[in-house]
Amino acid sequence: MSGRTMRWQVLLFVSVSSLSTVVGQVAYSIPEEMSKGSVVGNIAQDLGINVKRLKSGKARIYTEDNGKYVELNKDRGVLLVGERIDRETLCGQTTPCALHLQITLEDPIEFYTVTVEINDINDNAPSFKKDEIKFRISESAVTGAKFVLERAMDPDVGVNGLQSYSLQPTDSFNLKLQNQQDGSKKVEMVLQKHLDREAQQHLSLILTAVDGGEPQLSGTVRIEISVLDVNDNAPVFTQEVYKVTIMENAAKGTVVTSVSASDADHGSNGRIKYSITNSLDQAHALFQINEESGEIKLIGNIDYENARNYHINIRASDDGGLTDSCKVIVEVVDINDNKPTINIIMAAFVNAEKCTSPLDFHTGRQ
Numbered sequence: 001m002s003g004r005t006m007r008w009q010v011l012l013f014v015s016v017s018s019l020s021t022v023v024g025q026v027a028y029s030i031p032e033e034m035s036k037g038s039v040v041g042n043i044a045q046d047l048g049i050n051v052k053r054l055k056s057g058k059a060r061i062y063t064e065d066n067g068k069y070v071e072l073n074k075d076r077g078v079l080l081v082g083e084r085i086d087r088e089t090l091c092g093q094t095t096p097c098a099l100h101l102q103i104t105l106e107d108p109i110e111f112y113t114v115t116v117e118i119n120d121i122n123d124n125a126p127s128f129k130k131d132e133i134k135f136r137i138s139e140s141a142v143t144g145a146k147f148v149l150e151r152a153m154d155p156d157v158g159v160n161g162l163q164s165y166s167l168q169p170t171d172s173f174n175l176k177l178q179n180q181q182d183g184s185k186k187v188e189m190v191l192q193k194h195l196d197r198e199a200q201q202h203l204s205l206i207l208t209a210v211d212g213g214e215p216q217l218s219g220t221v222r223i224e225i226s227v228l229d230v231n232d233n234a235p236v237f238t239q240e241v242y243k244v245t246i247m248e249n250a251a252k253g254t255v256v257t258s259v260s261a262s263d264a265d266h267g268s269n270g271r272i273k274y275s276i277t278n279s280l281d282q283a284h285a286l287f288q289i290n291e292e293s294g295e296i297k298l299i300g301n302i303d304y305e306n307a308r309n310y311h312i313n314i315r316a317s318d319d320g321g322l323t324d325s326c327k328v329i330v331e332v333v334d335i336n337d338n339k340p341t342i343n344i345i346m347a348a349f350v351n352a353e354k355c356t357s358p359l360d361f362h363t364g365r366q
């Protein structure tokens with residue numbers, strides 16, 4: 001038996017009834033969880049009864065609920081703990097918690113009442129039903145938004161019961177506790193600053209509940225937050241202007257260049273489609289862009305004598321309708337195809353290889 005468990009108090013009241021039957025009562029106070037056989041009190045001494053009288057009077061002990069928590073040792077004249085007493089099982093949240101016993105003697109009949117108050121010890125830590133609470137919170141959630149958390153339970157009473165909570169870390173969420181009518185607390189976390197999925201997709205917090213016992217006990221639950229995406233980023237091209245050159249005799253299907261934009265959002269919010277937005281010139285007739293890859297191909301015939309450059313306006317759009325634009329400047333490189341003398345020389349060169357006439361070459365080029 002520890003020093004602590006010896007600190008019980010004894011209250012004694014003895015009175016004499018008008019029927020000459022000695023009626024006495026005694027009250028003890030012990031902590032819960034004392035081991036079987038621990039002394040509750042020296043009942044013979046406290047009631048002023050000789051130990052021999054306990055035996056000759058066939059002293060018997062009764063309890064309201066027939067429990068065997070306390071037993072009478074007639075040889076020693078003491079009350080002993082009959083089985084371990086768990087205050088939480090016996091009384092729940094009710095205080096004070098007490099066992100009510102009667103001791104009877106025969107020849108002559110005597111009747112005593114004994115009250116054993118069971119004091120709480122801090123033998124339960126606050127606990128949560130689950131190990132983990134999951135939230136899915138949009139990155140567009142406004143600051144001040146509240147999220148109800150689970151409450152902890154601590155079956156002990158008074159200071160040994162649940163006292164307070166804390167939440168870590170505190171950079172994104174603060175803890176808000178609100179007293180309820182039933183004496184418990186409503187536990188909420190309040191968003192303190194905007195979430196940004198692009199910066200942090202997942203947050204882990206720890207909610208801790210503590211009691212006020214000595215030593216203090218605590219319980220924790222993990223709070224796992226998945227930040228849901230909203231379309232808050234527009235596509236961004238890697239360059240505002242792309243400059244390329246192309247030979248005026250380039251064949252249809254020639255890849256002119258590729259443009260590229262990126263979008264920090266997730267899924268369809270970050271899926272980019274490219275398009276040519278020119279409306280007044282020939283760009284649509286001459287160039288085609290792959291809407292998925294951004295690759296630009298030549299689909300018509302270009303002629304240096306018609307246009308020395310083309311400005312292709314390109315738009316990148318995500319599925320949410322946010323856009324960016326860039327310009328592709330295509331410089332056409334002259335290959336001197338209108339100078340007959342050179343044509344004749346070239347034709348002669350070609351003829352030497354292909355055995356065709358200069359006239360054929362000119363006809364063939366058109």
Ligand SMILES: [Ca+2]
Pocket residue numbers: 032087088120121122123124155156157160
């Ligand atoms: Ca307890």
Ligand SMILES: [Ca+2]
Pocket residue numbers: 122123124125126154155156160161162211213217
């Ligand atoms: Ca406790």
Ligand SMILES: [Ca+2]
Pocket residue numbers: 231232233234235263264265269270318320322
């Ligand atoms: Ca986006």
Ligand SMILES: [Ca+2]
Pocket residue numbers: 139197198229230231232233264265266269
């Ligand atoms: Ca986003």
